Amino acid sequence: xxxxxxxxxxxxxxxxxxxxxxxxxxxxxxxxxxxxxxxxxxxxxxxxxxxxxxxxxxxxxxxxxxxxxxxxxxxxxxxxxxxxxxxxxxxxxxxxxxxxxxxxxxxxxxxxxxxxxxxxxxxxxxxxxxxxxxxxxxxxxxxxxxxxxxxxxxxxxxxxxxxxxxxxxxxxxxxxxxxxxxxxxxxxxxxxxxxxxxxxxxxxxxxxxxxxxxxxxxx
Numbered sequence: 676x677x678x679x680x681x682x683x684x685x686x687x688x689x690x691x692x693x694x695x696x697x698x699x700x701x702x703x704x705x706x707x708x709x710x711x712x713x714x715x716x717x718x719x720x721x722x723x724x725x726x727x728x729x730x731x732x733x734x735x736x737x738x739x740x741x742x743x744x745x746x747x748x749x750x751x752x753x754x755x756x757x758x759x760x761x762x763x764x765x766x767x768x769x770x771x772x773x774x775x776x777x778x779x780x781x782x783x784x785x786x787x788x789x790x791x792x793x794x795x796x797x798x799x800x801x802x803x804x805x806x807x808x809x810x811x812x813x814x815x816x817x818x819x820x821x822x823x824x825x826x827x828x829x830x831x832x833x834x835x836x837x838x839x840x841x842x843x844x845x846x847x848x849x850x851x852x853x854x855x856x857x858x859x860x861x862x863x864x865x866x867x868x869x870x871x872x873x874x875x876x877x878x879x880x881x882x883x884x885x886x887x888x889x890x891x892x893x894x
Contacts (some may be wrong), residue, residue, distance in 0.1 A: 688810050695806025698727055698799075699818040703825035707833075716834055717787065717891050723830075724795035731802050740801070741794075741870065745863040752859045753868060759851040760872055766845045767879045784881050788891055793874030800853075801860055816857075823853065834891070835880065852876065 702723075709719040732739055746753065803822050808815015856869035 691806045691809040692814070695803050695808070695815070695818050698731075699803050699807060699822035700825070702727055703822065703829040706826065707829040710830060710833070715892055716830070719830065720788075720792065720891075723799065723826075724791060727802060728795040728798040732798055735802070735805070739798070740860070740864055740866050742867055743863070743865045744867040745865060746868075748862045749859045749868070752855050752862075756852060756855045756859075756868070756872055759848050759855065760875060762848040763845065763852065763876060764879055766848065781881065784891065785878060789874055789877035789881055793877045794870045797856070797866060797869055797873060801857075801866065804857070812861075819857075 706719045706723055709722060710716050713719070729739065800819050800823065804815040804819045806815075807818035852872060856866070856872065859868060860866055
């Protein structure tokens with residue numbers, strides 16, 4: 676009887692692909708279920724950041740992709756991401772306007788949401804990209820796109836405010852702030868600059884769109 680020879684490299688690639696697609700399709704529904712069960716988006720967010728972000732990345736590479744921005748490789752992309760960020764900022768300020776919040780709530784929200792989400796949300800995205808696209812990058816892009824759409828629809832869209840005004844331009848500028856940093860990540864394998872952008876973008880939702888910490892803690 677002939678022995679069945681299993682190629683461990685191919686087998687490992689398949690496992691990575693399955694895991695990437697599993698996270699992309701299933702995890703947004705799991706996060707939604709946690710949010711509905713607890714009525715506290717912050718709990719689901721902590722799981723979201725910790726398990727599929729930090730823990731998964733450390734398991735994959737034994738390190739996190741920060742603090743090696745390699746600016747010389749991505750000068751053009753930095754200019755483009757600055758322009759896209761300014762566009763998003765303008766649309767937020769015009770469409771939402773300033774919202775008064777107690778200083779304690781403002782600082783707490785800036786720390787819990789703007790900083791942590793700004794550092795770790797896109798870490799999940801690149802984990803999905805690297806796993807699902809370990810053989811073919813196009814598959815990684817597709818899985819990541821599906822994940823971003825699902826997590827926005829199933830989770831963030833349930834309680835995050837959106838600016839009024841030109842929604843089409845806002846969505847297009849947001850798309851650029853995802854596509855351009857992905858190109859930067861592919862070139863550098865680092866998300867430091869991307870994190871700075873995300874923190875700034877999240878602070879806009881705190882200061883100009885009325886996203887208070889009470890919303891993040893209780894639906």
